[in-house]
Structure formats: C-alpha cells, structure tokens
Amino acid sequence: MSVSSLPNEAIADPRTFTDPAALHALLSRIRQTDPLPYIEADDYAPFWLVSRHMDIMEVERNAKQFINAPRQAMLPLSYERQARAAAGGKDTSDIMRNLILMDGAEHKAYREITQAYFTPKGLQAVKDTIDDLAREFISRMDQKEGEIDFAEVAMAFPLRVVMSMLTVPPEDEPMMLRLTQQTLSSQDPEFQTEGGARRAMLEMYDYFQRLIAELRANPNDSLASVISNARINGELLPDRDVFGYFNIAATAGHDTTSYALTSGTLAFLENPDQLAKLRADPTLMPLAVEEVLRWTTPVKHFCRTAVSDCVVAGKQIKAGDHLLLSFPSGSFDEAIYEDPFAFRIDRRPNRHLAFGTGPHVCLGQYLARIELSSFFSELLAKVEHLELAGTPRIVEGSFVGGVKHLPVRYRLR
Numbered sequence: 001m002s003v004s005s006l007p008n009e010a011i012a013d014p015r016t017f018t019d020p021a022a023l024h025a026l027l028s029r030i031r032q033t034d035p036l037p038y039i040e041a042d043d044y045a046p047f048w049l050v051s052r053h054m055d056i057m058e059v060e061r062n063a064k065q066f067i068n069a070p071r072q073a074m075l076p077l078s079y080e081r082q083a084r085a086a087a088g089g090k091d092t093s094d095i096m097r098n099l100i101l102m103d104g105a106e107h108k109a110y111r112e113i114t115q116a117y118f119t120p121k122g123l124q125a126v127k128d129t130i131d132d133l134a135r136e137f138i139s140r141m142d143q144k145e146g147e148i149d150f151a152e153v154a155m156a157f158p159l160r161v162v163m164s165m166l167t168v169p170p171e172d173e174p175m176m177l178r179l180t181q182q183t184l185s186s187q188d189p190e191f192q193t194e195g196g197a198r199r200a201m202l203e204m205y206d207y208f209q210r211l212i213a214e215l216r217a218n219p220n221d222s223l224a225s226v227i228s229n230a231r232i233n234g235e236l237l238p239d240r241d242v243f244g245y246f247n248i249a250a251t252a253g254h255d256t257t258s259y260a261l262t263s264g265t266l267a268f269l270e271n272p273d274q275l276a277k278l279r280a281d282p283t284l285m286p287l288a289v290e291e292v293l294r295w296t297t298p299v300k301h302f303c304r305t306a307v308s309d310c311v312v313a314g315k316q317i318k319a320g321d322h323l324l325l326s327f328p329s330g331s332f333d334e335a336i337y338e339d340p341f342a343f344r345i346d347r348r349p350n351r352h353l354a355f356g357t358g359p360h361v362c363l364g365q366y367l368a369r370i371e372l373s374s375f376f377s378e379l380l381a382k383v384e385h386l387e388l389a390g391t392p393r394i395v396e397g398s399f400v401g402g403v404k405h406l407p408v409r410y411r412l413r
C-alpha cells in the first residue's frame with residue numbers, strides 16, 4: 001500500500017471513490033495517524049471521520065448517544081441547495097421518511113414490520129425464485145463466446161429480485177432502475193437530471209401510491225402487501241412512511257447488491273487464483289461471499305449525530321456534531337484483519353462492516369447474501385472463462401458505489 005498524498009478532506013470528494021487504491025491508501029494513513037480527524041471540507045457540513053473498526057462499532061452500538069436523524073449522509077451543501085432549488089425550496093421529507101432516519105422506539109416498531117420476512121427462515125420462501133432469476137440473468141450471456149458490459153447482467157438481477165418482492169412488473173423495471181439511480185447515485189454526472197433527486201422521488205412516489213392502493217384493496221403475501229397493510233397502534237402507516245419503506249427497499253435493495261456483484265466480479269478477474277480456488281471448491285462460497293462484501297463495501301458511509309457532549313477515540317465531541325462512519329475503512333482496518341489488502345476468498349473470521357452493525361444493521365443482509373451466492377454459483381456453473389475486455393468504470397460518489405461498467409469477454413461451457 002503506497003503512502004497517500006491526498007489530504008484528509010478528499011474523503012468528502014466523490015471523485016476519490018473512483019480510485020479504490022487511492023481511497024484505501026488515504027483511509028489507511030488516517031487510521032494509523034489520526035483515526036478520528038475533524039474534516040472541514042469546502043462545501044460540506046463539518047464532520048468527524050470515524051475510520052477505525054472499533055470506533056465505528058462503538059458509535060453504532062451506542063444508538064441513544066449517536067442518532068440517525070437528522071442527517072443520514074454527507075453530501076455537498078451546494079448539491080443539497082441545488083436539489084432544494086430544483087424542487088421549489090423543498091427537500092424530500094414531506095413525501096418520504098424511512099428507517100434510516102428514525103431512532104429509538106419508532107425505528108424499532110417500523111423495523112419489526114418486515115423483520116420476519118428478512119430473516120434467513122423467512123427468506124427460504126423466495127430462495128428458489130432467486131436461484132431461477134440468477135439463471136435467467138446469467139443466460140443473458142447467450143453466445144458461446146462473446147463480449148458484454150457485465151454490469152448489464154449484474155445490475156438487472158438484484159433489481160428484478162427486489163422488484164418481484166415489491167410486485168413491480170418487469171416492464172416497469174427500466175423506469176425503476178432510472179429512478180433509483182437518479183436518487184441514490186445522483187452525485188455521478190451520468191445519473192443527474194434537471195429536476196434533481198426530488199423529481200425522481202416524486203415520480204416513484206406516484207407510482208407506488210397506485211400500487212399501495214391496489215394492495216390495500218386486494219392484499220396478498222408479498223413484501224409489498226406486508227408493508228402496505230402494516231399497522232402501528234392499529235393505524236395504517238401514513239403515506240410518506242409507506243412510501244419510505246418502498247423507496248428504501250427499491251433503492252437500498254438493489255444498487256448495493258449490484259455493486260457487490262460487479263465489483264466482486266472485478267475482484268475475481270484481478271485475482272484469478274482466488275477464482276480458481278472457488279471453482280475447485282464451491283463449498284467455499286459462503287466465505288467467498290463475505291470476502292466479496294468486505295472487499296467491495298458498496299455503502300461508503302452513513303452519518304450519526306451526537307446528542308450530547310462526549311469523547312470518542314480520545315476526541316471531545318460536542319452535542320450536534322456529525323460523525324461519518326467510513327465502512328470501507330472499517331472493512332480494511334489493519335488492527336482487525338491480517339493482510340487486509342489481499343482478496344482471500346477463505347478469509348476467516350471476517351467481521352466486515354459492509355452491512356454496518358447495531359440497531360440499524362442492514363435489514364436486507366441475508367437477502368443480499370443469498371443473491372450473491374446464487375449469482376456467483378450460477379456464473380461458475382455456466383461460464384468457463386471470463387476476462388476484462390476494456391477499462392472498468394467506477395461510480396463517482398461518496399455514498400453508495402462500485403463498478404458501473406465492466407466490459408468482459410466470456411466463453412460458456
């Protein structure tokens with residue numbers, strides 16, 4: 001690992017994330033010199049950068065002291081202003097509120113609505129469908145030998161999985177893909193639109209309102225119906241909260257998994273010995289999935305806000321201060337991992353922070369694991385040879401990201 005010449009503030013710059021080696025050199029230096037620096041970057045609200053695995057765990061587990069409201073992510077202030085201006089001075093809080101922005105008892109009550117659905121036991125009901133979908137999407141590589149942007153395969157599969165749970169028909173998926181990218185990856189020039197993220201959000205709101213009304217009239221056993229018909233204290237959820245649930249499942253549920261698949265595939269291409277090892281012993285798949293998750297850590301950060309003065313890693317934090325939890329930093333912490341910059345599919349233990357931890361730990365973690373395992377198993381079964389056929393392109397964004405274009409040459413069995 002080379003010594004980084006990037007200043008600490010580069011952690012706020014979306015472009016830093018297009019170069020994983022530079023990003024990790026920067027985070028490594030921060031962990032080893034000053035692991036909780038105060039970052040005052042141009043155009044950003046100041047924040048403490050929590051870089052060590054142990055400190056991220058401490059902050060996340062102490063959810064009474066470090067709350068999720070009012071700031072979930074650290075985006076440029078000018079971007080937030082532009083988004084508001086494009087939306088006539090409004091943010092999205094009037095139409096959308098989700099689990100990430102809730103705390104305490106309210107968060108617990110909302111999370112419980114779908115908790116059973118997302119447990120390993122609950123997900124057994126959809127495992128076969130996921131395997132079938134993995135087969136269907138891998139078969140998009142339909143020539144004996146050919147070239148393809150592998151992102152087209154890897155992005156479409158998790159989208160279909162989550163959309164089938166939300167009962168969105170396949171013909172509406174291209175629109176959903178566009179809307180989720182415009183809301184979640186809206187820092188990347190490729191996904192920016194005139195009306196900003198709010199315009200995309202409103203379009204999605206209208207779409208789901210129609211669906212919610214249908215499911216209230218005719219309930220079924222889908223995830224979408226569970227959410228639409230959920231009650232807290234006997235009352236159906238308010239519109240913005242039902243939409244918040246749909247929105248977070250639609251966005252958090254597919255971009256993240258897609259980037260784990262594309263960036264994970266790139267990791268296999270760059271480490272052919274690891275791919276060969278997995279081919280030789282497919283029982284390593286569960287461990288390989290964990291290593292892919294660690295290596296790709298598609299969610300780059302979430303924020304917390306301190307409710308009162310306190311000390312973290314020897315630093316005096318004031319009430320109202322923001323803390324940025326750097327998940328890629330935690331997942332590569334030298335204090336936790338032996339040789340963290342080696343991609344090793346049999347790494348054990350592997351306590352990565354790709355899904356966060358504490359009360360907000362990723363609700364879809366077991367679903368994501370099933371998807372990764374199904375997809376890579378099918379890839380190994382069908383594809384005999386895979387190699388890069390061009391330069392991979394990585395999302396410009398400091399929130400959620402990974403490889404967005406992956407040109408590959410393949411040969412089927």
Ligand code: HEM
Nearest residue numbers: 099100252253256257260299355356357360362363364368
């Ligand atoms: C590789 C794929 C995924 C990654 C890397 C990922 C990562 C994360 C992370 C880091 C968090 C925040 C955890 C924290 O604050 O400690 C989170 C929360 C969440 N994720 Fe995922 N996620 C993935 C897939 C999914 C899927 C498939 C779904 C559902 C369909 C999902 C739904 C959620 C929800 C609802 C939350 C909010 C939980 C809460 O605030 O209580 N995620 N995820």
